[in-house]
Amino acid sequence: MPVSNERLYMDYNASAPLGSLARQAMVAAMDLDANPSSVHDDGRKARAVVEKARSQIGKLFDSQAKQVVFTSGATEAANFALTPDWTMGRAPVRFSKLYVASSAHPCLLSGGRFTGDDIVQVPVTGDGMVDLPALERTVGDHDTESGLPLVAMPAACNETGVLQPLREIAALVRAHRGTLVVDAVQMAGRMAIGLSEPVGDYFIVSAHKLGGPRGIGALIALSDIMMPLPLVRGGGQEKGHRAGTENTVGIAGFGAAVEAALADLARDRWAAIATMRDRFETGLRALCPSVTIHGERVPRLPNTSFFSLPGIKAETAQIALDLDGIAVSAGSACSSGKVGPSHVLEAMGVEKADGALRVSLVPDADPADIDRILASLERLLKRSLNAHAA
Numbered sequence: 401m402p403v404s405n406e407r408l409y410m411d412y413n414a415s416a417p418l419g420s421l422a423r424q425a426m427v428a429a430m431d432l433d434a435n436p437s438s439v440h441d442d443g444r445k446a447r448a449v450v451e452k453a454r455s456q457i458g459k460l461f462d463s464q465a466k467q468v469v470f471t472s473g474a475t476e477a478a479n480f481a482l483t484p485d486w487t488m489g490r491a492p493v494r495f496s497k498l499y500v501a502s503s504a505h506p507c508l509l510s511g512g513r514f515t516g517d518d519i520v521q522v523p524v525t526g527d528g529m530v531d532l533p534a535l536e537r538t539v540g541d542h543d544t545e546s547g548l549p550l551v552a553m554p555a556a557c558n559e560t561g562v563l564q565p566l567r568e569i570a571a572l573v574r575a576h577r578g579t580l581v582v583d584a585v586q587m588a589g590r591m592a593i594g595l596s597e598p599v600g601d602y603f604i605v606s607a608h609k610l611g612g613p614r615g616i617g618a619l620i621a622l623s624d625i626m627m628p629l630p631l632v633r634g635g636g637q638e639k640g641h642r643a644g645t646e647n648t649v650g651i652a653g654f655g656a657a658v659e660a661a662l663a664d665l666a667r668d669r670w671a672a673i674a675t676m677r678d679r680f681e682t683g684l685r686a687l688c689p690s691v692t693i694h695g696e697r698v699p700r701l702p703n704t705s706f707f708s709l710p711g712i713k714a715e716t717a718q719i720a721l722d723l724d725g726i727a728v729s730a731g732s733a734c735s736s737g738k739v740g741p742s743h744v745l746e747a748m749g750v751e752k753a754d755g756a757l758r759v760s761l762v763p764d765a766d767p768a769d770i771d772r773i774l775a776s777l778e779r780l781l782k783r784s785l786n787a788h789a790a
Contacts, residue, residue: 408726408769412703413558413586413760418653419611425656426613429649436646437637446648453655457618460588460658461603462595467621469641470651474585474606475507477619480631480642481581481602482512482552488626495579496547499539501530501554501564502747507604508552508583509743513631524747528562528695530569539576549578553600555587559744559758560695561704563587566599574598579626585609585617586701589661590670595622607650612657616650669763674702676765681705683774688781694748694756703761709777712784714755717777721757724776729758 409417429449434442436450450470458465471477486493498514502521511519522538523531530553542549551573556563566582573580582600584593589610593599602621608614621627627641634643664670684691684707692708709717714730721728742755759773 406725408772410759410761410765410769410773411727411729412762413561413609413701413758414729415608415614416611417762418608418613419657419660421660422607422612422653422657426649426653429652432648436648437635449648449652450646453651456655456658457605457620459662460584460605461593461620461622464595464622465620466624467619467627467639467641469619469621469638470646470654471617471619471642472615472647473608473617474505474583474604475617476631477604477606477617478505478507478510478552478581478583479512481604481619481628482508482514482550483628483631484514484518484547484550485629486626487629493626494547495550497542498550498552499535499542499578500552503528503530503557503560503562503744504552504554505558505583505585506743508554508581526749527698528557528560528744528748529698530564532565532568532572535569536572539573539578542576542578544577549573549576550581551578552581552583554583554585555593555600556591556701556704557695557744558586559742559756560706560748561586561701561760562695563591563699563701567597570598570600584620589658589665590701590703592665607654607657610657610661613650613653616647616654618654664763670702673761673763673765676761676767676770677703677705677759679767680759680761680770680773681707683770684777687774687778692750692756694745694750701760703763703765705759706756707759708750708754708756709781712754712780714757717757717780720780720783721773721776724779726773726776728773729760730755 432446434446436446454468457468484495497518498511499520499522500508503524522535525531539549553564553569570580580600581602584603585606588605606617630641632643637643681693690710694706718730
């Protein structure tokens with residue numbers, strides 16, 4: 401099969417392409433020159449755009465969001481939420497330990513404003529699921545005399561796509577008087593976040609993972625009773641939770657991207673992506689029966705496949721695919737340029753792996769796209785086989 405000159409993007413989990421509705425909303429917002437905190441007519445028009453987007457984003461959570469605090473992205477939202485110091489009205493609330501899944505994104509693992517000694521990693525199983533008995537023991541042993549437990553969990557792993565059992569985690573955390581912060585960056589807009597039962601208290605989301613612009617995110621609170629102390633201080637924007645003039649253009653794009661993503665969910669568009677993912681993995685096994693697909697035995701995001709090819713370094717495979725015009729990741733894009741194995745694979749207890757490739761499909765992926773990446777991988781495997789035979 402000849403190599404196509406057209407680029408094929410299969411790195412959706414790193415950043416989704418900007419959607420047309422988001423682009424249109426951003427262009428319209430660019431004509432609003434006023435500060436949304438200004439009280440004159442121009443300022444009120446900008447404020448209306450911000451508040452419309454806030455309402456749109458709240459729909460990700462069945463309109464149960466009590467607070468949508470805009471930030472510069474998910475990393476800032478994590479640093480905002482992960483702090484020992486919170487307030488309930490005017491009363492201080494203290495969290496003495498942070499418990500975080502060992503497979504979580506680095507923005508959670510870094511612990512935000514907790515010191516290193518107060519960050520406890522919770523192990524995951526070989527499939528990448530949080531070890532619930534270990535979480536029960538760890539949080540159950542928490543000394544509430546020193547403060548309450550704060551727990552941070554990913555809804556879906558950014559590398560493997562593995563989905564965590566949020567209902568079970570939330571019930572466990574609540575039973576021990578804890579608060580649960582959920583990294584919903586990879587799940588939001590791709591799968592419904594059902595709230596018929598508690599699945600978390602605070603949620604981190606990012607615009608560019610669901611077709612919005614980069615540089616804008618939010619912390620979503622399902623209750624307005626308790627909030628973390630501000631990370632960015634200054635003016636009184638965002639009800640005093642995050643200082644700084646709001647990014648009206650980015651916020652407008654964020655809100656429109658959420659509307660588009662929810663429309664896709666209503667049309668079951670992601671179900672078709674799961675079919676394409678499964679088609680890819682079936683073809684991959686036919687090419688290389690010894691391939692390891694990480695997390696394949698448990699629920700995953702419908703668009704994500706994270707796999708290791710024996711004898712082939714992930715970086716080597718990534719470069720080969722890039723030369724064939726196909727964009728994928730060797731692990732998380734947030735860790736690009738790093739030397740060493742994926743911390744997610746290490747947390748899962750994977751040994752002797754030369755890393756893994758992450759294929760994360762865009763919603764309009766089709767069989768021809770799958771055939772093209774399989775053909776590229778087939779050429780790579782043949783070259784590797786010939787090199788070892790020489």
